[in-house]
Amino acid sequence: MQELLNGVAQGTVYALIAAGLVLIFGVVRVPHFAHGESVMVSGMMTCWAVTSLHLPVLLGAAVGVAASVGYGLFLCFAVYWPMRNHPEWNLLASSLGAVVITQTAAIAIWTSTPRVTPGGVSGSFEIGDAIIPWSWAVLAAISAAVIGATALLVSRTTAGVSMKAMAADAETAQLMGIPVRKNWAIAFAVGSALAGVAGSVYSTVFPVSTTLGLDVTFSALVVIILAGIGSVAHVLWGGVLLGVVEAVAGTVFPGGYQDSMVFLFMLVVLVARPNGLFGLERARD
Amino acid sequence: MTRFLPWAALVAGLGILGTGSPYLLTLAATSALAIMVAIALNVSMGLGGSVNLGVGVFYGCGAYGAALLNTKQGYSLGASLVVAVAIAVVVSLIVGPLLLRTRSLYFAISTLALNGIFVDIVASNDDLGGELGIPGITRPGPLPFFGEDGDPGSLRTMYLLICVALVAVLAVFAAIRGHRVGRTLEAIREDELLCQSLGYTTLGYRVFAFTVTAGLAAVAGVFYAFVIQYVNPGPFSFLTSSFQAFVIVAVGGAARTWGPILAGIVLVAGPSFLEFSATTNQYVYGGVLLAIVIFLPGGLAAGVDRLARGGAATTSSLRRTLARLKHTRESEGELS
Amino acid sequence: MSESLLTVESLVAGYHGSRVIDDVSFSVGPGEGLGVVGANGAGKSTLLRTISGLVAPASGRILLEGRDITRLSPDRIARAGVLHVPEGRRVFSGLTVHENLRTGTIAGAARAGSSADPYDAVLDLFPRLRERLNQQAQTMSGGEQQMLAIARALMGRPSVLLVDEPAMGLAPVVVKRVAEHLRTIREHWGVALVVAEQSANNVDGIVGGHQLLVDGRLREVDSGGSDRANLLAAYRAAGADVPTTARSGRALTDGKNE
Numbered sequence: 001m002q003e004l005l006n007g008v009a010q011g012t013v014y015a016l017i018a019a020g021l022v023l024i025f026g027v028v029r030v031p032h033f034a035h036g037e038s039v040m041v042s043g044m045m046t047c048w049a050v051t052s053l054h055l056p057v058l059l060g061a062a063v064g065v066a067a068s069v070g071y072g073l074f075l076c077f078a079v080y081w082p083m084r085n086h087p088e089w090n091l092l093a094s095s096l097g098a099v100v101i102t103q104t105a106a107i108a109i110w111t112s113t114p115r116v117t118p119g120g121v122s123g124s125f126e127i128g129d130a131i132i133p134w135s136w137a138v139l140a141a142i143s144a145a146v147i148g149a150t151a152l153l154v155s156r157t158t159a160g161v162s163m164k165a166m167a168a169d170a171e172t173a174q175l176m177g178i179p180v181r182k183n184w185a186i187a188f189a190v191g192s193a194l195a196g197v198a199g200s201v202y203s204t205v206f207p208v209s210t211t212l213g214l215d216v217t218f219s220a221l222v223v224i225i226l227a228g229i230g231s232v233a234h235v236l237w238g239g240v241l242l243g244v245v246e247a248v249a250g251t252v253f254p255g256g257y258q259d260s261m262v263f264l265f266m267l268v269v270l271v272a273r274p275n276g277l278f279g280l281e282r283a284r285d
Numbered sequence: 286m287t288r289f290l291p292w293a294a295l296v297a298g299l300g301i302l303g304t305g306s307p308y309l310l311t312l313a314a315t316s317a318l319a320i321m322v323a324i325a326l327n328v329s330m331g332l333g334g335s336v337n338l339g340v341g342v343f344y345g346c347g348a349y350g351a352a353l354l355n356t357k358q359g360y361s362l363g364a365s366l367v368v369a370v371a372i373a374v375v376v377s378l379i380v381g382p383l384l385l386r387t388r389s390l391y392f393a394i395s396t397l398a399l400n401g402i403f404v405d406i407v408a409s410n411d412d413l414g415g416e417l418g419i420p421g422i423t424r425p426g427p428l429p430f431f432g433e434d435g436d437p438g439s440l441r442t443m444y445l446l447i448c449v450a451l452v453a454v455l456a457v458f459a460a461i462r463g464h465r466v467g468r469t470l471e472a473i474r475e476d477e478l479l480c481q482s483l484g485y486t487t488l489g490y491r492v493f494a495f496t497v498t499a500g501l502a503a504v505a506g507v508f509y510a511f512v513i514q515y516v517n518p519g520p521f522s523f524l525t526s527s528f529q530a531f532v533i534v535a536v537g538g539a540a541r542t543w544g545p546i547l548a549g550i551v552l553v554a555g556p557s558f559l560e561f562s563a564t565t566n567q568y569v570y571g572g573v574l575l576a577i578v579i580f581l582p583g584g585l586a587a588g589v590d591r592l593a594r595g596g597a598a599t600t601s602s603l604r605r606t607l608a609r610l611k612h613t614r615e616s617e618g619e620l621s
Numbered sequence: 622m623s624e625s626l627l628t629v630e631s632l633v634a635g636y637h638g639s640r641v642i643d644d645v646s647f648s649v650g651p652g653e654g655l656g657v658v659g660a661n662g663a664g665k666s667t668l669l670r671t672i673s674g675l676v677a678p679a680s681g682r683i684l685l686e687g688r689d690i691t692r693l694s695p696d697r698i699a700r701a702g703v704l705h706v707p708e709g710r711r712v713f714s715g716l717t718v719h720e721n722l723r724t725g726t727i728a729g730a731a732r733a734g735s736s737a738d739p740y741d742a743v744l745d746l747f748p749r750l751r752e753r754l755n756q757q758a759q760t761m762s763g764g765e766q767q768m769l770a771i772a773r774a775l776m777g778r779p780s781v782l783l784v785d786e787p788a789m790g791l792a793p794v795v796v797k798r799v800a801e802h803l804r805t806i807r808e809h810w811g812v813a814l815v816v817a818e819q820s821a822n823n824v825d826g827i828v829g830g831h832q833l834l835v836d837g838r839l840r841e842v843d844s845g846g847s848d849r850a851n852l853l854a855a856y857r858a859a860g861a862d863v864p865t866t867a868r869s870g871r872a873l874t875d876g877k878n879e
């Protein structure tokens with residue numbers, strides 16, 4: 001029970017990160033493997049702002065999110081936008097190059113010791129015989145709320161609809177006057193902001209380290225594939241599913257194999273539904 | 286005649302390195318192995334267009350297979366080579382058709398997952414050495430005609446064998462690329478639907494490319510086990526093996542025979558010989574990678590071509606424009 | 622022509638060196654039409670795609686109300702008021718009919734001082750779509766998709782509408798209905814209309830005059846002339862369907878257009 005609830009809390013964070021990646025990958029079709037670095041940058045900046053600048057946690061989180069958005073937009077326009085007509089794997093390679101540089105720089109600045117942002121929510125409450133820290137509940141609630149807000153943004157606003165149109169058929173979207181460059185910026189800004197929120201909130205609850213980026217990206221990819229459908233809201237279920245599968249795998253195989261369970265689960269989903277795991281992708285075929 | 290020039294240069298370069306100190310030999314050998322894995326990947330990624338991010342699995346199959354066969358059964362290098370590569374090929378024939386149901390980025394992600402599973406299994410299973418790995422692999426004795434003074438563990442012999450393997454793997458790649466099968470693979474990469482409608486069983490070709498990649502990567506793995514004499518999960522993780530191979534192919538120029546050699550020299554061998562600090566090394570690696578994929582989309586091989594042709598740089602850029610136009614055309618998705 | 626909305630001057634365009642559009646000039650004013658007729662590969666789509674910015678011209682100019690739009694990006698050209706209904710309709714799949722229409726409004730919203738929301742007017746023109754607002758666009762029939770593609774472009778309040786092969790794959794009755802809609806749009810909405818078709822039959826009722834596109838060159842065919850035999854011969858030479866109900870046309874002005 002305890003593990004399960006822990007899994008759910010972790011899962012909502014995965015979902016939040018994945019929702020950001022769905023926007024970026026779904027709309028502009030960039031395999032943005034540096035997405036996890038946005039999470040790391042935000043977590044580290046939040047921690048730095050709170051411990052070194054003595055800012056209150058909320059302001060620290062704002063610094064973290066801003067850093068994350070800045071990082072995402074920088075990569076968008078310095079790296080990906082100039083390469084928008086290159087083949088997909090070229091973009092993939094460039095995002096991995098960005099991962100290498102970011103991670104090296106982060107380790108040089110912050111070392112690789114995990115750290116927690118002080119001043120998060122404390123205390124706990126009980127459900128049945130499980131003890132839930134309030135911080136977990138806050139983490140899950142913020143994640144779910146932000147995902148919900150993003151889902152509304154995509155489905156209700158004209159900008160959101162135009163992003164869906166771009167995902168379905170970028171060329172025709174242009175013919176309808178949809179501003180491509182601006183939508184790239186929106187996708188990267190909002191996507192990185194979600195990663196930023198995840199990173200800063202997470203850092204107040206669990207330790208974060210400069211090396212977590214790529215693992216986080218992998219988890220987000222797993223979530224996106226489990227969720228199966230391109231809608232941002234479905235990602236929430238994918239994330240919770242991943243969190244729970246991890247927790248269950250952890251109790252069933254205490255001596256390892258957790259990663260295998262998760263990856264195997266993902267492989268089964270991928271192989272069973274080889275085409276168009278994102279609804280967005282299917283829309284193109 | 287000029288066709289043999291690069292081969293001669295490669296053999297000469299390897300020969301010169303072969304006179305170096307044991308330290309240099311180890312660096313050269315590991316660089317050669319990284320390049321070998323990339324050449325293997327170039328079959329499925331370059332020719333076939335399937336971005337396989339799990340080549341480390343087969344590299345690892347070769348290495349772990351050889352390590353177990355040698356330490357538990359006393360197999361020699363030659364016998365391990367045959368058996369371990371056969372194991373990798375069988376594994377690839379089982380997982381290949383399944384994974385190849387997916388396409389493009391999904392295929393990349395599923396192979397990445399496969400790599401995660403492999404590393405997790407070898408790290409968790411004590412029979413496979415767990416995190417600690419398997420030590421104590423015995424190298425073959427020195428070759429009779431090869432001077433052995435001052436080279437007790439016959440490192441130089443291993444180096445020589447690795448060089449032979451590298452040239453052989455490269456030759457296999459060049460042969461496939463020039464063969465009808467290679468051209469069919471490239472056609473499938475460009476337009477799979479069209480090839481299907483022409484009656485090709487494209488899945489068969491893609492599985493073939495996947496398997497060749499697996500087999501060649503396993504060859505590199507076997508040599509890895511025998512030259513390092515120790516295997517552990519680290520070198521076969523996504524970051525150290527599959528990622529590395531992918532980057533070498535991308536930077537060198539996909540489907541280009543000499544691409545992995547050029548990129549391997551620039552990205553792997555160069556920095557390790559220059560002995561930068563680990564941090565500088567990473568910056569250089571990431572920076573060179575970014576610069577080349579952004580400014581030289583055809584990779585180093587295309588850049589060298591351009592230099593060789595002097596002013597006639599137009600061909601590759603024309604080819605690129607053509608490819609882009611073709612892309613836009615395809616994305617129109619209409620038959621007119 | 623009294624005032625010209627869209628003016629194309631000596632346009633040359635093509636792909637990696639090959640000239641597909643070779644020195645084409647024409648102009649259309651509000652409420653006027655132009656039919657671009659030619660066989661497969663004549664370059665109809667290339668002409669329209671060059672005007673809407675998808676293909677970069679090698680030389681020549683494209684003016685909208687006197688303003689040079691030649692080098693603008695496709696989305697800015699659309700926001701300037703030139704909307705393109707692409708070949709094969711290309712409605713956004715995965716989006717509902719309503720959402721498809723909504724994407725169209727983006728081009729119109731960018732122009733200040735445009736008239737009121739065209740939503741109701743567009744749905745009045747295509748009542749069929751009103752019944753299906755929440756249907757997924759890709760599940761509609763070909764004819765409905767063509768209507769949606771046109772309606773989507775109309776939502777952007779175009780002053781110039783480029784339509785590429787609206788009749789493609791549609792039954793004759795449906796072709797007729799689409800044609801009627803397009804004529805309404807031109808005559809009553811005052812939109813300048815450029816329609817590409819393989820068969821002169823299909824554009825006949827939609828636009829005022831036609832032009833033939835032969836090997837990338839436009840040849841003008843004035844309407845209202847009398848030398849029908851010459852017109853037919855010209856169509857045949859261009860590889861186009863021979864019109865069966867064409868009005869009498871006068872001989873082509875030889876060689877260059879305009």
Ligand SMILES: Nc1ncnc2c1ncn2[C@@H]1O[C@H](COP(=O)(O)OP(=O)(O)OP(=O)(O)O)[C@@H](O)[C@H]1O
Pocket residue numbers: 610611613614621636641659660661662663664665666667668708819
């Ligand atoms: N993206 C492209 N790259 C290279 N050549 C192209 C491209 N698009 C079109 N072409 C060539 O340009 C010429 C004109 O094509 P276009 O599509 O404009 O003809 P079309 O008149 O629209 O034909 P259809 O009636 O079949 O649609 C053809 O020879 C075609 O092969």
Ligand SMILES: [Mg+2]
Pocket residue numbers: 621665666667708785
């Ligand atoms: Mg056409």
